[in-house]
Amino acid sequence: MSEVLPSVQAYRFGPFRLDVSSRILERNGERIQLTPKVIDTLFVLIGNRRQVVTKEALMKAVWPDVTVVESGLTRNMSSLRKALEDGSEEGSFIETVPRRGYRFVAEVTEELLVSQEEPVPMEVPVAAPRISRFALRAGLTLAALASVAGLAMVFRPQPATTRVAVEPSVRIGEHLLYKLAPDETVRAAEHFERAIANNPGSASAHAGLSISLLSLSMLGVRSMQDVLPQALTAAKKSLQLDARSSAAHYAMGSVHLVSEWDFSRADAEFRKALALQPESVQSRLGYARLKLTTGDFLGAQQLVEEALRLDPASPPLGTEYCRVFYYQRDFQRAESECRKVLDREPGYGLAYYYLALSLGSLGRLPEARQNLKRSSLMPGVLEADYAWLSLREGDRRPALAVLEQRRELVRQGKVGAIAKLLPAAILNRMDEAYEALEAGVATKAPEFLTVAIEPRLDPIRSDARYAPLLRRAGIPSAKR
Structure with a gap:
């Protein structure tokens, strides 16, 4: 009998309680009337608490199937702030980050409920691994980590025709994936597992689980041999449940690319994903990773440029664009593109990393070393990069x-x-x-x-x- 998995029943912050299944926000036990889109906005912010959520990411998460203007998000945020802050100017829950987006800054506790039913067997460790375990995997390169960024980049399923109670778990899982951190990726997998346990027919949850498992391997938490069977099963199940799901084909393409090295089948799946959802950013990024792997730089560049037209402020996309030029050995253009990302998102570590590699390749070694340090990535990952810079200096x-x-x-x-x-x-x-x-x-x-x-x-x-x-x-x- 598998271990009983505690699921999140509600989130508590200050005097508030946000129920996951009913999607009801209460203050000191009294329900606060909010529209579904305002509740969606709150779930996204809590799922990314302590992190900046850009306006573009919020709009895509809350209105995935329509194009909205920024004023719609502004009205949502005004309603949410009015409910949470009780009229204060810039309260203790949501912080505005100028020219970037919003950040949920309050302390949040998770109210857990242990299911009395037998859950779906869970192969992902329930306890999140310590970061030091990630640092120990000295073999992990930032090329692999950047591929995780591609896997997790704005991973969003096709809009469902009906809204189900497990939707918060799926959405929170998607946004945890975006953080590119081992602990958060474990949590993302747990959220997808919970969603599947509650609704085994959720194609989105199965696709998300597949991507999160691949990400766990590429982050060094689990071996590819360990995760591949379950990742492949989850991707196949997603397709079985909804053969017209762009996310399902994206997940299957990622399995073929990352774990099987079956480039022709990966190509076919990414093409299907784009045909089903022509405006998909993540499918373009997945396809671009395939093009990069096979050395088709111009094909990769075109796909990333198309994705950037759809989501121009995305740090992972901007960094991927930098990588395209770095791999083409156009280090000056790579430097320029990485700096554009950092102008918009000053704390984005991967952009600092590829900026450092570009500067090092240009012979600007002190600058490269400074930016490598600013990346704040794990020492076990960076030690070989520092050694490369020292070697270029003659040591x-x-x-x-x-x-x-x-x-x-x-x-x-x-x-x-x-x-x-x-x-x-x-x-x-x-x-x-x-x-x-x-x-x-x-x-x-x-x-x-x-x-x-x-x-x-x-x-x-x-x-x-x-x-x-x-x-x-x-x-x-x-x-x-």
């Missing part, structure tokens, strides 16, 4: 130290051999680099998907083993 010692550290982690079984790739490649240790590459092919490591395009791996490409290895992996050489 081999950090790269040698990182390589030795990762050898030890591989010996202990804590990371895969692919973790040695970058330090071995930049040190021109070709035999060790190819040992890492062979391991990456054998395990279908997500980090391998950028081997054909990552500029810092150029030293491996003159080796006679390179072309046969790519052919075995099914990855074409980049089109330059």
Whole structure:
């Protein structure tokens, strides 16, 4: 018998209680009359509490199937503030972040209800892993993390014809995915599991679960071999429930791309997703990731530009645009695009990261080091990047130290051999680099998907083993 899963019955903040299933907001036990869209707005803000939610993201979440003007959101926020703040100018619950959006700043507690029924078996750990576990996975590259951004980017199902009681769990799961954090991604998977337990016929919940499981693997929380069976089952179930769901085809395309390396089937699924929902941002981004992986830079650039026309303020999209130019070795354009993201979203770590790589490639090493630090990403991820900068400055010692550290982690079984790739490649240790590459092919490591395009791996490409290895992996050489 599987463990009984506690689900969130309500959220409490100050004198307020927001019931998840009934979608009722109470103040000191008395119901507050709010329209469904205002309640939706509150759920989105609470699901992203302590994080800035842009106006564009709010409008897409609350009105997913229609185009609305900003004044509609302004009216919603005014009604919500009136209910929560009781007329105060800028109260203790919702903060306005000028030119960016809104942030729910109050402390929130979750009121849990343990179901007496047998839940759907849950393979995702209920206890969120500590961040240090993520840092330990030294083999994770930011290329893999950026792919998680693509997986989670504004992940939104097709608008349902009827609204069901589990909708808050699905919506909160979607927004937790957007945060790109291990703990929050575990919580996202839990919300999708709860939604499925309450409504097994929810195609959206199954698609979301599939994406969250893939994200857990790429964030280093679980192995791809561990999550693939359930991720594939969830994606197939989503399609079975609604074959016309763009989100279901997007989830299946992501499974084919990230875990199976089946690029032709991934291509077909992303095309179907776009045909079913031509305005889909996430399907364009998924398709762009496929194009990048296979070295079709112009195809990737076109798809990201189309997505940016639909969502011009999105930090993940803007950073993906920067990545396209970084991989094309147009480092000055990559720098420019990353700076545009940071002008809009000063705390977006991935933009600082790719800005640092672009500056390092341009030889502006002190600036690169400063921006790498500003990314505030995990030391276990960044140590090889700092070593690369030191090597460009003429100091081999950090790269040698990182390589030795990762050898030890591989010996202990804590990371895969692919973790040695970058330090071995930049040190021109070709035999060790190819040992890492062979391991990456054998395990279908997500980090391998950028081997054909990552500029810092150029030293491996003159080796006679390179072309046969790519052919075995099914990855074409980049089109330059």
